[in-house]
Amino acid sequence: MSGVISGGWEFVWAAYAISFTVLAAYGIRLAIAVRRAEKEGDER
Amino acid sequence: MDTHLPAYSPKAVKRAWLALAGALGLLAIGTTNGLFVAPPEHYMGDVYRILYIHVPTAWNAMLALTFAFFSALAFLWKNDWAWDARLEAFVETGVLLSLLLCVQGSIWAKPTWGVWWDWDPRLTTTAVMLVAFVGILALRHFVDDPRRRAVWSAVATIVAYASVPIVYFSVQWWNSLHQLQSSPKTVDAVMVTPLRINAFGMLLLLLAFSSLRSQLARRRLARELAPPPAAASLALGGEG
């Protein structure tokens, strides 16, 4: 380690953006599946 | 074998949505705090802020896989389908978080150590666990019979989880022999507050996702295990 790292904000943004995007995508997929399952359950 | 078909619980779904809302709130607060309020670290500058999402992801990835392990044990012991549903949910969530962990770790490594991957023991163990548990998801995908799927993925989960300590130890030892420069893995003076907030936020996220996923798994199990309608009058009650 040579010293203070300056900048590097693009890495920070990348890490947060990727993390939240992936989590949001998974969450939306779950939400859609649950909604569809509930509708099927009501139709029975 | 438990003959009760696994029940779907609208109450659990509602609770999960609440937890999700709580998670989003906490993550918003923690992330804003970590990105804008916390002061830059004297050694790493601003890059260290990745830790405010990386460490909570690490804790919760390990937690998810630990829950999966206990679900596997519980299923083999109690023979209750609900535990198989939970196992499926926790393995999937654990894989998701482990994948994010590897990506975050890689993004963290590039500016700090100059390489995308440096065989850090924790990260390497996570990568190995990722492959192991993706394998378990693949196993579940290729087995159609619900009972076998449940038993076998429980067995595979137990063996995979039991190997975590020894994987970690072997990689750490192997790595320590090759480390040419000692780079500080821990950062000094990390503000604890945004870390804790994000950690709890991710925990709620983990629980919410797992709960929803588990409910979906229960529904599928109920469909797979239900006797066909025409034979309902002849059914002996449940399978087996």
Place this chain on the structure above:
Amino acid sequence: MNQVIAALRKELLLGWRGRAQAMAVIVFGSTLLLLLSFAVGPNATALRQLSGGFLWVSLLFASTLSLAESFRQEREQRALEGLLLLGAHPAALFYGKALANWLQLFVVGAALVPVMIVLYDPGLSGIGRLLGVLALGTAALSAPGTLHAGLAAQVRAQQVLLPLLLFPLMVPVLIASVRASSLLLLGDPMGQAASWALLLVACNGIFWPLCGLLFGYVIEE
């Protein structure tokens, strides 16, 4: 205990009858060693350094063939169900099969050693102790390998599933075996090989009991 011996005898008999298949596995492993040497190129120093590593990687890949084959007859003749109906204890069946697999893997590994020496030229020192590491490593490979082969044999897409499930578990075994082998072949000034061998013993200590306990679930019903 008698059951274990009986199961082992059955496995060894079957293994001996199917020894042509073991030959094929050895040829496969040798081919891997050859192909890997092409990946490095005619760089004698690099090849020497990598000799231990490539031996174990080739053995690991070849083992999937060997392990899968060990359950083929059971699968085709539904022999395991028959044995269980007769009152055999699943753990005994496991240890019989795992021990036989260990022997076969050790034989394959030992056969690959001369191929490795010829292609990679690490020298002949430490071969005796290398065989010891080979014994420990193949044992640690055999226990979880037998468990997961028993599982994969009953599933479609088994050729993919066995390596996918087994290889992550094999990381510590691979690391320890490669390190110990390389040290024994290339020189071990600080005497570290024994510590890596100890790690292999620990892996065995975890895998053999655990897999024996769980095997019953894999072949039940």
